[in-house]
Structure formats: C-alpha cells, structure tokens
Amino acid sequence: MSELDGKLASSSQQTVARLVKALPEETPSMLWRSTLNEALLAQSTRAQRKRLIWRFARPTVGLSLACVLAVAVFVLPVSRHSQAGLRDTPPAVSSPDSLAAGLFQIHRDDVRAVDLAGTGLNPIEATDEQSKAPATSQDDYSESDLDL
C-alpha cells in the first residue's frame, strides 16, 4: 500500500468519507419528473419518425446506388470503347487530288490491260509494255496498236 493509500485509510479521512456518505438524498419534484417525461416522449416520437422514414428511404437509396454502380460498370466502359474504336480508324486522305489521280491511274491500267491482251495481263505488265514501246504521244494508243 502506498503512502497516499495509507493516508486515505486513516481514521480522520474515513470519518469525513462517512460524513459525505451521510448527506441527505436529493429527490427531484414531481413537476420535474413530468417535464422530463414530456421531453423524453417528444424525443421518442422523433426517433420513431426517423426510423420510419429510413425504413422506406433505405431501399430507394440502395436502388439508386445499384443503378449508379451498374452505369459505372457496364455503360461507361462500352461508350469509352466505341469512342476509342472511332479514334482507331485511319485518318482521311489529306489530298483529294492525289486520291482522284490514284484512282484514275488504276482505271487506265485496267483499260490498257484489257486492250492489249484481254484478260490475263496484269496492270504492271501492261505498264511495262507501255513504257517499252515508243511513246509518240501522251495518248493511250499508238499506231502500231491500231494496226493502221
């Protein structure tokens, strides 16, 4: 037992403790009790109302959260994917003139191929043939071709 414990256990200290213990009990009045009952009843009613509101609000809140989650998990990634797909397509041809020129060259090669050898000759061969033959003009045909 410490020194303080010893002092607290002394007879004079214990006498004072008994004196404090013997103080008269205080009892609140009936008016006090009825006022308290009214306040507690008001609290209880408020608490019950909150519980009732929450009982109906909880499923609504739960459903809303579920919808938000569904959108976040299923809808948003799909839309992001489709946007990414669009971004992956190759860019449009920058010069419309070069595209037209390219298409026209392909057509000329096809026509040359058919004219020279009918089916079978590929445009590259036709192009080679043309490049070997003397070019008299810029025209597609030469006199030898026409057998004139």
Added chain:
Amino acid sequence: MEMCIGDLRFTRSMQTDSASESALIDRCRKQDFEAFGKFVDLYQSRVFGFVRRMVPNSEEAADVTQEVFIKAFQNFTRFDGRSSVRTWLFRIAYHLCVDRARKQDRTPDQVALVDAEEGESIDLPDSRWQPEQLAVDSELMSVVEAAILSMSEKLRSVLLLHDREDMQYEEIAQMLEVPVGTVKSRLFLARAHLQNVVKSYLEIEVSK
C-alpha cells in the same frame, strides 16, 4: 446451513438484480420509453444529488439533470457496455456540470486548503461524530454542504463520486480521464479540506 442458504439467496438475489438490470439496459438501448422510465426511477435521485452539489443553483441543477437523462436517452444505442451504466451516466452528468459552470464562469471563492500532510486528525470524543447521528444534525450537514461547494469542481467531483457514489478509483479515473494517482490525491485534499472546516465548526460549537 441457514447462513449458507441465506448467502445463496443473497447471491441469487444479486444475480437476479444484475440480470434484470441487463435486461432493462437492453430495452433502453432499443429506445423503449417505458424501460427508460424505470431507468430514470433508479438513478434520478443519485444523479440529481450529484448535480445539485456540482451546480449550486437549484433550478439550474434541475435543468442539468433533465439534460443528463435526455442525453442518455438519445445516446443509449451507443452505450457499448465497456463501462458500467452508472459510470456512463455520471460521466454525462459530470461533463454537463462542467460545461454549465464554464458558461457561467463560476469560480468558487479561493479557499485555502489545509496542508494535508501537517493537518491534524479529527479527534472524535464527541458523540456527534457517530455516523448514525450525523443524519439528524442538519446544521452540521449544512456546514458540510457549504464546505463541499467551496471546493473546486475537480476536488468536489472526486469526493462525491468516491465517497457518495462508491465508485472505484479506476472508474473515476476513466471518467475524468486522469491517472488513478491524481484521483487519490484530489480525494485526499478534498477530505482534508472538509476535515478542517468541520473541525473548526465543532470547536466553535464546543466553545459555546
């Protein structure tokens, strides 16, 4: 044998009381209005007595006691049973009393505490010091009440919680959030001050 049976009955009665209090507390946790009414019946006098001696004004003490029980009702769902329900309730009461005192900035008159180490012990040849006779000596009680009010709230709270409410040092330390040694020191000082006041009163009475 009878004593054994008596002890057994006593033990059973204690167990029944403990079980019934647990059941009452469980119902209060569910905000059962009727159960809480019984809870108020159990504790209203003790809480009011404590508050009445912490907050000198009667009307304020009544208001604060009501606030204690309203707060207890509101927060009963959060009572987790780590401390006893009594400790929990008196903790609410203590903090409300301190808040009320701070709002009013009520500082008790400076009272010179007796130097406890040099204080003389009370010699009790006087028959009035028999505890069972103290209850009838209302004048002495008034002196004691006045002496308690003259102390600081720190000493007063410890004195009332330990000597009047029979709380253990550890319970009080937990409630006031101070070490156990501080509780003991405050208790010693509070009793020493009371001892000094009562001794002076008795000396005056004897001299008459």
